[in-house]
Amino acid sequence: MLDITKDDYIRVTNLDKRYGHADEALVLEGINLDVRKGEFVSILGPSGCGKSTLLKCIAGLEDISGGHVDTFGRPVAGPPEGLGMVFQRDMLLDWRTILDNVLFTVELKGKVSSEMRARAKAQLARFGLGGYEDKRPWELSGGMRQRASICRALLTDPDILLMDEPFGALDAMTRDDLNVEVARIWQETKKTVIFITHSISEAVFLSDRVVILDRHPGRIVEILDIDLPRPRELPLRETPEFGRYSSHIRQVFTKLGVFKDA
């Protein structure tokens, strides 16, 4: 019997995911993962390991082929209430202003109150987007657009924040900047976050735990606790402790044949 306590926000049990029926189409195999309330978990793996698919199964956006996915102690059937999601690309709607984009998910639930509008403006300001409320997405840089999309995901105050490789398309400097931003947001809000990435340093920098996935089929190789002090700032990445975690993960991937030589 599964014992789903209240603190188990997300519980994935023996999850299989395949497209079609053939065995070679198995994308994810035997995934077991519990995420506690307020935990920051990164899922790290090479491209094609099914990490985005895993996230979409947790979000209720993909059907699962075997096993169970529970959020808040209930089996997932479609996206549950209290979920926020950030995608690989910012998914801002070009015909809306930045403010209206941020209010998009609120608007789906009914009329937008003036209080909510004020809150959206305040949050945009906190994300360094004050004064951009009435701009259109195309007038912003890639980093600012992704900030706006994180802002949108947080505005409904979700309990769980799912981030699907949100910074993969950004340049390295913007990426560092946003990593610090995400670390700060997590510090302030203590949201339960699942963060998909293929960057080792990003995963180590942000997470309490890093889940390492292998590919073909995607399965969990190791779950690594990251015991680094918080709040975290960029200089942390130059410390020997940080380096030890990174090189450990690199060795795991080398053993899996993801990297050609050690």
Added chain:
Amino acid sequence: MRKKTSVASRYLPGLLTLVAAVVIWEVAVRAFEISPILLPSPVAVWNEFWRAPSFFLYNAGVTLTVTLVGFLLAVVFGILLAVVIVSSKTLERPVFSFLVALNSVPKVALAPLFVVWMGIGPEPKVAIAVMLAIFAIVIDTVLGLRSVDPDMINLAKVGRASKWQILTKVRLPCALPSIFAGLKVAISLALIGAIIGEFVGSSSGLGFAILTAQGQFDTPGLFVSLALLIAMGSLLFNLMEAIERFSIPWHTSVRSH
């Protein structure tokens, strides 16, 4: 910042080309002394129009009305059909096969049948205009509705949007650029449909005026109707472009134009 293109710089090159063509035409007719039965000069066409302006304008109005009614019906039903095709896997194939079959029939061949069914009033002309215009609208709207980024839909789903909300707040706005591409083709096709309808049986409209002029070897009169058709077609197309620019100022095709 975006640069606003002035009205003059948008339309001037086109107008100049038109004027040049008319001038060359006039000069050629005079230089080679071409018979007005074969090719009347622009001045002769102009004079012919002013001989009976109300006759030509009335018939142009009839054709314009049929075209617009046909076009609007095609827009409504075309977009509805596209939504049905995109939303229902069961209905997709039957509806699509029916449309393709319908589109394969030469409309000229159907026109007599429509006259039998609906008489010689405006109804059969409107029907043919709809049939000609609707296919382009359906094809382009389906393409637009299907080209929405899956994560855009996922975003709405995570926000627990209803199917209706996904359609109206995400899919349709995303599809607008494609829809407008279809509308611009369809508006010209609706005009062609109206003329085909008028050719087969009517007592008014530019199609009727063309047939009458032909019967009387009144080539200048025929050219007046042709000129009015060209003017009407161009105006309608430019009107659609203006509506497009107004409706989707955010789209790259409009912004960079």
